[in-house]
Amino acid sequence: MAGVVEHSLVQRHVFPRMVRFADIDSLGHVNNVRFFDYLEDARLGMLHIDPYRAGDAPFKGLVVARHEIDYRRPLTFRADPVNVETWVTEIRSVRFTLEYEIKDDREVFVTARSVIVAYDVESAAPRRLNTDELAYLKRYSI
Amino acid sequence: MAGVVEHSLVQRHVFPRMVRFADIDSLGHVNNVRFFDYLEDARLGMLHIDPYRAGDAPFKGLVVARHEIDYRRPLTFRADPVNVETWVTEIRSVRFTLEYEIKDDREVFVTARSVIVAYDVESAAPRRLNTDELAYLKRYSI
Amino acid sequence: MAGVVEHSLVQRHVFPRMVRFADIDSLGHVNNVRFFDYLEDARLGMLHIDPYRAGDAPFKGLVVARHEIDYRRPLTFRADPVNVETWVTEIRSVRFTLEYEIKDDREVFVTARSVIVAYDVESAAPRRLNTDELAYLKRYSI
Amino acid sequence: MAGVVEHSLVQRHVFPRMVRFADIDSLGHVNNVRFFDYLEDARLGMLHIDPYRAGDAPFKGLVVARHEIDYRRPLTFRADPVNVETWVTEIRSVRFTLEYEIKDDREVFVTARSVIVAYDVESAAPRRLNTDELAYLKRYSI
Numbered sequence: 076m077a078g079v080v081e082h083s084l085v086q087r088h089v090f091p092r093m094v095r096f097a098d099i100d101s102l103g104h105v106n107n108v109r110f111f112d113y114l115e116d117a118r119l120g121m122l123h124i125d126p127y128r129a130g131d132a133p134f135k136g137l138v139v140a141r142h143e144i145d146y147r148r149p150l151t152f153r154a155d156p157v158n159v160e161t162w163v164t165e166i167r168s169v170r171f172t173l174e175y176e177i178k179d180d181r182e183v184f185v186t187a188r189s190v191i192v193a194y195d196v197e198s199a200a201p202r203r204l205n206t207d208e209l210a211y212l213k214r215y216s217i
Numbered sequence: 218m219a220g221v222v223e224h225s226l227v228q229r230h231v232f233p234r235m236v237r238f239a240d241i242d243s244l245g246h247v248n249n250v251r252f253f254d255y256l257e258d259a260r261l262g263m264l265h266i267d268p269y270r271a272g273d274a275p276f277k278g279l280v281v282a283r284h285e286i287d288y289r290r291p292l293t294f295r296a297d298p299v300n301v302e303t304w305v306t307e308i309r310s311v312r313f314t315l316e317y318e319i320k321d322d323r324e325v326f327v328t329a330r331s332v333i334v335a336y337d338v339e340s341a342a343p344r345r346l347n348t349d350e351l352a353y354l355k356r357y358s359i
Numbered sequence: 360m361a362g363v364v365e366h367s368l369v370q371r372h373v374f375p376r377m378v379r380f381a382d383i384d385s386l387g388h389v390n391n392v393r394f395f396d397y398l399e400d401a402r403l404g405m406l407h408i409d410p411y412r413a414g415d416a417p418f419k420g421l422v423v424a425r426h427e428i429d430y431r432r433p434l435t436f437r438a439d440p441v442n443v444e445t446w447v448t449e450i451r452s453v454r455f456t457l458e459y460e461i462k463d464d465r466e467v468f469v470t471a472r473s474v475i476v477a478y479d480v481e482s483a484a485p486r487r488l489n490t491d492e493l494a495y496l497k498r499y500s501i
Numbered sequence: 502m503a504g505v506v507e508h509s510l511v512q513r514h515v516f517p518r519m520v521r522f523a524d525i526d527s528l529g530h531v532n533n534v535r536f537f538d539y540l541e542d543a544r545l546g547m548l549h550i551d552p553y554r555a556g557d558a559p560f561k562g563l564v565v566a567r568h569e570i571d572y573r574r575p576l577t578f579r580a581d582p583v584n585v586e587t588w589v590t591e592i593r594s595v596r597f598t599l600e601y602e603i604k605d606d607r608e609v610f611v612t613a614r615s616v617i618v619a620y621d622v623e624s625a626a627p628r629r630l631n632t633d634e635l636a637y638l639k640r641y642s643i
């Protein structure tokens with residue numbers, strides 16, 4: 076539509092992750108299982124450590140309900156970190172979906188998606204996401 | 218329907234896997250990432266160790282192209298192993314799909330699916346599955 | 360001395376441990392850190408799972424105070440497990456020492472030693488080993 | 502000698518290491534095995550990544566011959582990294598010894614020591630440390 080500039084407001088969370096020597100398997104590549112460590116570190120940074128540094132702690136209990144991961148290109152050892160970019164694609168009453176890319180300036184090595192469920196530890200059951208959690212997630216939502 | 222005998226010819230590969238103390242996270246459950254170790258151990262048993270023990274080594278180079286995993290119920294520490302059951306659901310010229318259940322006699326904890334690609338290490342490129350590989354996969358195919 | 364038969368009454372705990380694909384690093388050997396998983400699995404088997412199967416649970420809280428490990432020979436991937444042999448070399452009021460060998464029929468790959476302290480979780484402090492714990496340890500003591 | 506002030510010129514290598522969620526075991530502390538990951542990351546930073554960034558690559562093949570570790574205080578999850586400080590205490594013709602402290606501003610959690618052997622991958626045998634390696638190690642030696 077004339078005059079309307081379409082622009083993306085999606086803000087991705089960017090987490091630089093060192094490639095650890097222990098990530099490399101006998102083929103010389105980061106092992107497929109180890110990439111879930113990268114996703115876990117990025118997720119923890121986005122949902123817990125970043126808000127904590129800002130004096131905040133929006134998220135109560137969360138559990139992973141599902142992961143999907145596609146391996147695009149092999150990643151070999153390097154001195155500089157790769158970036159894990161994370162954003163939110165779906166928010167429902169008791170769960171939300173994260174999407175990720177693990178990449179450097181030139182290539183995407185991995186794309187992935189996780190479904191995260193809000194969880195009440197005491198009752199050991201799903202619970203509704205509260206207002207603070209929803210507000211925080213919207214910062215990174217499409 | 219009369220005269221029709223429904224029967225499954227699917228043979229699942231069964232791999233008993235000990236729950237390791239190191240698998241348990243601070244919530245007291247097997248951590249979501251650690252279940253990929255269970256799948257990896259089962260897959261290695263099915264595709265490499267079992268045929269090796271039978272004097273065979275059908276598989277050349279294989280790489281994981283994709284994983285999907287759904288967490289059904291939390292798994293806590295136990296003295297007895299859980300079973301990883303694995304079977305083949307799709308065979309194409311350069312790849313095949315494995316499905317898994319991690320379970321005990323009463324419950325399914327995890328269901329998962331992996332796409333595995335035949336890979337030529339020297340040319341660092343996909344290759345066609347050969348006759349021995351295809352024959353072995355058919356033992357566990359629907 | 361003539362007429363004296365020296366014989367060992369030491370009973371070692373033997374724990375067969377599969378070599379996992381994930382244990383192998385980019386040099387093609389079991390990574391030095393991964394051997395601590397072997398020791399942990401063996402220790403858990405000896406101190407918790409074995410007595411549990413016998414209807415017993417002698418050990419309350421234990422923490423590792425020290426490890427020493429010597430790498431004797433590289434261990435490469437193999438279809439058969441290696442054995443972790445464990446025995447007790449020193450028992451004091453609040454701690455004991457375990458020694459280990461990781462080996463197959465022909466070679467010793469690793470020797471190690473751990474100091475384990477009896478620990479009271481509630482007070483977060485060392486505690487004295489109790490009678491049941493001491494009796495169990497003596498089965499594997501020199 | 503009168504008038505002579507003995508002072509240490511020891512420069513320690515300092516590596517900040519994030520506490521990973523996956524490091525925490527079911528007791529809520531960093532698991533004893535996981536601390537070897539901290540040491541490995543610090544050692545790789547000191548011996549490979551730092552010189553690489555400086556346009557240098559002094560070390561050829563190295564293998565770990567021995568580790569010793571003492572657990573001083575439990576380390577719990579925190580948003581800020583801990584420091585792994587590393588220095589060299591002994592240099593011989595084919596090996597050297599590293600000492601480490603894992604600490605924050607107030608406490609030491611772990612002290613450790615590793616014996617590292619210069620290794621020739623092709624001949625799969627120890628080799629003499631070369632001039633460049635010796636020069637680099639002396640920067641961090643007592």
